[in-house]
Amino acid sequence: MPTFDAGSLDRLNGLSQYYAQIARNGGFPAAPPVGLSAGATGSAVLALRQRLVMEKDLPEAERDNPKWDARLTTAVSRFQQRYGLQSTGKIDERTRTQMALSVQHRLIQIGHNMERVGARFIDFNRRYVVVNIPSAQVEAIENGEVARRYIAVVGRPQNPSPEVDATISAINFNPTWTVPQSIIKKEIGPHMVRDPSYLSRQRMSVIDGSGRTVDPKSIDWSSGKAANYTIRQAYGAGNSLGQLRIQMPNSDSVYMHDTPSKRLFGSVDRFFSHGCVRVQGVNDLAAWLLGSGWDARRVGQEIATGARKDQAIPDRVPVHWVYMTAYVTPDGTAHFRPDVYNLDFGSASRIADAQVVNPY
Known part of the structure; x- marks a missing residue:
């Protein structure tokens, strides 16, 4: 189900009304303790069941069983998936943190998302791409369905990925x-x-305003004069964009691309870049964008030539980068994500376990 489509605002409005009713009824029960899991019994299990029933992760008929059974494990896993957490099926630290947030907190969060979505004026195409930044995820949408979904690495809090509406025009091999x-x-x-050997080791050259290559040793790097030059990294092994870039002209000069640091795709929190979006399986996305006659294998063959090449996309595809920490998919399922850039609340937001391995 798409994260973002023409019905997103209406569904968020319905979610806001539903949570407002929960608030009028007294809000969520107390969050369960960390470590609560299969085999537990008692009041904490009953409170957990009540919470999961409220958020539609557990059927109403399962509310009053004081024992933790397999169906409750499944319901906890569903809650974790909706909140972008690891699906452990038990109450770990992160799950408890999300359950401890009040319904009023969620209403504020939903409200800010309604403001952001409402400010976007988009004529949704038959084919388009969505990057939901807080989810660190890319979706390729076709005829209202998710044709492809990819894990991504997006901007770290000090270098946030912007909200963008652009058109994908070419693939840069x-x-x-x-x-x-x-x-x-x-x-x-x-x-x-x-x-002083850093640029040569990174295969970077310095170019002046006339397009001439400059000896890095002639520049005072401790002054601000370095910003008067263009620095360009050669294509090939170790290039910070990897082997492929998706060209999408925009005023923020951001794009989607491959990466040599593929290990970061395995991180729980994937907020490591300077603002661009790195896509796992980008060759497959490029093939989908290029259309008929292309597949990931052919994209790989183009890369393997080692030559620079720009392949125009015959039918250009819109792309939308959105910041949705709350959204409802067309099947009515509500999802929440962390406010990594503090756009909903502005308070310090920590990304647990984050380690910047490659800043580019």
């Missing part, structure tokens, strides 16, 4: 990478001060 000015100032310069 074996792309070069032009380093953003912000990274030159904050990271490349300090790297060069500490290690």
Whole structure:
């Protein structure tokens, strides 16, 4: 089911009304203790069942059983999946944290999402791509159904991925990478001060305003003058964009691409980039975008030539990057995600277990 479509705002409005009724009825029961799991009995299990019934993860007929059975494990797993948590089927720390948040908190969260969705004026195409930033996930939508779904790595809180509406126009095979000015100032310069061989090891060249290559040793990297130059990384092994970039012109200069740091796709929290979106299985997405006659194998063959090539997409595809920490899929299932950029509440939001391995 799509995360984002023409019915998203109406479904969020219905969710808000449903949660408002829960609030009028006294709100959620107390959150269960960490460690509650299969085999438990008693009042904590009854409170958990009440909560899961409220959020439609457990049938009403299962409300009054004080024992933890297999059906309750399934219901807890469903709750965890809806909240973007690991499906453990027991009350772990993260699950309890989400259950401890009040219904009033959820109503505020839903309200902010309604504001953001309502501010987007989109004529949804037959084929389009959605990136939901808090989910770190990409969906390729066709005729109202999710044709492809991919794990992604998105911007870290200090370099957030923006909300974007753009059009995907081409696939760039074996792309070069032009380093953003912000990274030159904050990271490349300090790297060069500490290690003058950094650019050569990264296969990066320095280009002046006339398009001429400049010797990095001639630049004072401790000054602000470095930002007057363009730094470009050669295509091939180790390129920060990997072997493929999805071209989607936009004012924020962000895009979707491959990555040499594929291990980050296995992280629970995938907020590591400088704002662009890295896509697991990007070759398959590229084939879907290119359409008839393309598959992941053919995309791989183009990459294997080692040549730079820009392949235009015959029927351009809209792409929408959204920040939805609450959404309802067309089947009526409510989903929640962490407010990693503090857009809903503005208080400090911690991403547990996050370790920045490769900042690009």
